[in-house]
Amino acid sequence: MIFSIAGKELRSMFSSPMGWIILALLQFIFGTFFLVGIDQYFQTMSGAIRPEQRQGVTEFVGHSVFSTASFIMLFAVPLLSMRLISEERKNQTLPFLFSAPLSLTDIVLGKFVGLVSFLSILIAFIGIMLSSLNLWSELDYGYLAGNLLGLWLLVASFSALGLFVSSLTQHPIVAAIITFVALFALMILDYFFASDPNSVLNTLSLFRHFEPFSRGLLDTRDFSYFMLFILTFLTLTVRRLDADRLRG
Amino acid sequence: MMDNVTVEVSALGRNYGNNAAVRDVSFSLRQGEVLGFLGPNGAGKSTTMKMLTGNLAPTFGSVKICGIDILEQPKEAKALIGYLPETPPLYKELTVDEMLALSARLHGVARGSVKKALQTAKERCGLTEMSGRLIDNLSKGYQQRVGIAQAIIHNPMVVILDEPTVGLDPIQIRDIRALIKELGGEHSVILSTHILPEVEMICDHVQIIHKGQLVFNGSIDVLKQQRHGNRLLLGLRNPPAREELLKLDDIIDVETAGEHLLRVRHADGAAPAEAIVQAAVNNNWGLYQINPDQTTLEEVFVQLTYQEV
Numbered sequence: 001m002i003f004s005i006a007g008k009e010l011r012s013m014f015s016s017p018m019g020w021i022i023l024a025l026l027q028f029i030f031g032t033f034f035l036v037g038i039d040q041y042f043q044t045m046s047g048a049i050r051p052e053q054r055q056g057v058t059e060f061v062g063h064s065v066f067s068t069a070s071f072i073m074l075f076a077v078p079l080l081s082m083r084l085i086s087e088e089r090k091n092q093t094l095p096f097l098f099s100a101p102l103s104l105t106d107i108v109l110g111k112f113v114g115l116v117s118f119l120s121i122l123i124a125f126i127g128i129m130l131s132s133l134n135l136w137s138e139l140d141y142g143y144l145a146g147n148l149l150g151l152w153l154l155v156a157s158f159s160a161l162g163l164f165v166s167s168l169t170q171h172p173i174v175a176a177i178i179t180f181v182a183l184f185a186l187m188i189l190d191y192f193f194a195s196d197p198n199s200v201l202n203t204l205s206l207f208r209h210f211e212p213f214s215r216g217l218l219d220t221r222d223f224s225y226f227m228l229f230i231l232t233f234l235t236l237t238v239r240r241l242d243a244d245r246l247r248g
Numbered sequence: 249m250m251d252n253v254t255v256e257v258s259a260l261g262r263n264y265g266n267n268a269a270v271r272d273v274s275f276s277l278r279q280g281e282v283l284g285f286l287g288p289n290g291a292g293k294s295t296t297m298k299m300l301t302g303n304l305a306p307t308f309g310s311v312k313i314c315g316i317d318i319l320e321q322p323k324e325a326k327a328l329i330g331y332l333p334e335t336p337p338l339y340k341e342l343t344v345d346e347m348l349a350l351s352a353r354l355h356g357v358a359r360g361s362v363k364k365a366l367q368t369a370k371e372r373c374g375l376t377e378m379s380g381r382l383i384d385n386l387s388k389g390y391q392q393r394v395g396i397a398q399a400i401i402h403n404p405m406v407v408i409l410d411e412p413t414v415g416l417d418p419i420q421i422r423d424i425r426a427l428i429k430e431l432g433g434e435h436s437v438i439l440s441t442h443i444l445p446e447v448e449m450i451c452d453h454v455q456i457i458h459k460g461q462l463v464f465n466g467s468i469d470v471l472k473q474q475r476h477g478n479r480l481l482l483g484l485r486n487p488p489a490r491e492e493l494l495k496l497d498d499i500i501d502v503e504t505a506g507e508h509l510l511r512v513r514h515a516d517g518a519a520p521a522e523a524i525v526q527a528a529v530n531n532n533w534g535l536y537q538i539n540p541d542q543t544t545l546e547e548v549f550v551q552l553t554y555q556e557v
Contacts, residue, residue: 004353008339015341096337096398099301100354101327246305 001102005110006117013080013118022076026122033068034129037061058140059216062130066147066214069126070207073119073155074183080118081162082176084111085237089170098245104238108163112234115159123152143216150213153226157206158183160233167240252279252314254328254406254436255300260309262295269295270460273309277453279405282432284451284468285440286549292460293440294334297410300438301331314405327356330404334411336395340384344375344394347383348401355402365401372427373397388415396424400431407431409439413446425450444549456549479541480521482510485534492531496523511541 013019041060088094097107127148133139161182166175189205202208206229209222255277262270270292277283287293298304300311302318302325311318311325318325338347348369352362370376373393378386383394392415400407412428413421429450431437441447447454447468454471456464464471485508493502493510498518505511514520521538528535 001354004350008342008350011346012339012341091337091340092333092335093337093339095298095301095303095331095333096351097354098303099326099329099331099333100351101323101356102354103323245303 001106002110002113005097005102005107006114009084009111009114010118013114018079019118022080023122026072026076027125029072030065030069030122030126030129033065034061037064038133040064056140056143057133057137058130058143061133062144062147063214065126065130066151069151070154070210070214073151073158074187075180076122077119077155077158077162078176078179078183081115081159081166081179082172083166084115084163085167085241086169086172086175090172094244104241108234108237108241112159112163115163116156119155119159120152123148123155126151140216146213146216146218149218150210150222153213153223154206154210157226157229157233160230160237161186164233164237164240167237253277254279254314255438256312256315257300258309260296260299260311261307262292262299262304263307268460270299270457273457273460273462275455275462275465277406277436277438279436280433281453282428282437282439282451283453283455284447285438285455285457286442286444286447287440287457288442291457293457294410295460296457297331297333297408297438297440301329301408302326303331303333327402328405330355330399330402330407332395332399332409332412334414336391336398338383338391338394338398341382343380343382344370344386345379347394348397351398352401355404357402365403369397369401372400372430374423389417389420392416393420393424396427400435403435405435407435407437409437411440411442413441413443421446478514478516478518480512480514480524481505481537481539481541482512482524482535483508483537484510484528485536486532488531488533493524496520496527498523509537 038057038061041057044060045054085094088097127144130144131139158179162175162179165179165182166172169175169178183206186204186206188207190202190208193199193202196202203225209225212219212222253276255275257276258274260270260273261268273292273296275283285293285296295304299306300318302311302322305319313325313328316325316328339350342350345366348366349362352365353359357365370379373396375390375393375397378390378394383391386394392412396409396412399409409428413424416424425446428437428439432450432452439451448471451468454464454466454468455462487508487510490502493499493512498515498520499512500515501513503511503513512520512524525535525538527533
C-alpha cells in the first residue's frame, strides 16, 4: 500500500518538468563543485605544504561537494515537497485516498517514502560521482559513507517538515515559502546563538547535527535527533489529516 | 440472497459548531437495491455520503457496512465501498490506465487480477479506447466515467455515487443510468441527485433529505402513488352545479380549477371516468377534456421539503 502511493508520487514527480529540471540542475551544480574541488586540490597540494597539513582527496573534494549539497537541498526540498498534500487539497483528490482501505499513517508514509526516494536518486548520483575518483586514487569510503548518510538524513528531515507544512495549506507556493523559512531558521539557529554555545536552542539546529556526519563521525545522538525530527513531523501530519476527518 | 443488509445507518448526525448539518438519519439498504438520495442544495446529502464512506467522522450515530462498523474497523469497511465524490478525485497527470491501476491496488485487488479488473471496469464505463489518454485531456463526461470506474474497480458491495450524472450529455447520461441499474443487480447503490426523473427511472428506494433531516423514506412506488393520486381534471363547456357531480358514485369532492375546468377527487382505487363521461353525454355538459390530474414529482418534492415553511 505504502509503495503504491510512493510509486504514484514518483510518477507524478517525473510526469512534470519540475522533477527533471531539478534533477538536472542540481546535478549540474554538484558536478561543477566537484570539478572545482579537484582543480583546487591540485593547486593547493602541488604548492609547498607541510605534511601534517596535507588532506586526502576524498575529504578535500567531498567537503566542497557535501557542504554545497546540504545548502542547495534547502532550496530544492521545499520545491518538491510543496505539492504533496496541498495540491490534493486543491484538486479535491484527498477523498480518493481517504475512502480507500488505508490508514492515515499509510498515506503519510507513502508520500514521505515517495519524496525521499526521489531525493535518494540525487544522493546516489553524488555518491557515484565521488566514487569515480577511485579510478585515480585511493578513496576513504568510510568518510564518503558517513557524509552520504548524513546528507540523506538531513534531506529526509527536510522532507518530513515539508510534508507537514504541505498538509496545512491549499496553496503549494505558500507551503514552499513556509517550509523554506522554517528550514532556514533551523539551519542557522546556531549562527544566532554563537555567543552562547551552551544554549538549548543550539542543539535544535539541523546543521549542528549534520556537522559531525560531514567529518565522517557517526554519533547516535545526531542519528536519533534526525530520527526524532522525522517522526515528529510525520506524526503531526497524520494528526493534521485526522483533523480533516473530524472537523470536516 | 436478496436479504443481505449491506448498509445500516442508525441515528447518524453531524454538527458543524452549533449548526446541525445532518440530524438523526437512519436507514438500511439490502443487496441489489438502488437508493436515491434527494434534496435541495445544502440539505446534507454530501455530508451524509462523506460519513457513509468514512471521509467525515459523525458526531452521533453509527454506520455499518455489511455488519462492519466504519468507525471501529475502517479498513475492513472501506474495502467494501466504492465512492465517487462530487468532484471526481482524479490525478490529472496520470493516464486512465495508471489511475485505475492505482485505485485497484489501493483497494486491495491482488496484483495478478489488476489487469482483469481494469479491463472489466473500462468496458463497463465505456473507457476502453481512452486507456492511454491523460486524464487531464479528457472531457468532463469522460472524467466522470473514470471517476465511476475507479469506484467500482474492486467490485465493492456498496457503491456510493454523489451526483454521478452532473455535466454529462444526454447520451452519456443514458449510458450511466443503464450502468447504475446494472450495478444495482449485484451491488447496493446509493446515489444522490437533484434530477427527479432520474430517481424515478433507476431507484427502488427514495430518501428525501431536507435541512439535515429525512422527510421521506420509502419505496419509489409510494412516491409514484402520491404522484398519480386520485384526481381527475374535467373540461366542461356547460358545467353543472357541484351537487350534480357529487351525486355520481365514488366522487368525494369537486373544485373549480379554472374557466370550464373542474378538479374531481374520487375514492382511492375507484375509476369513475366512465360514469362521468356517460353523465356528461346524457346531460349535455359539453365534455371536451378528461385526464388524470397528475402532480409532478417536483410538486411532491416541493410539498415534502417546504411543508414547514
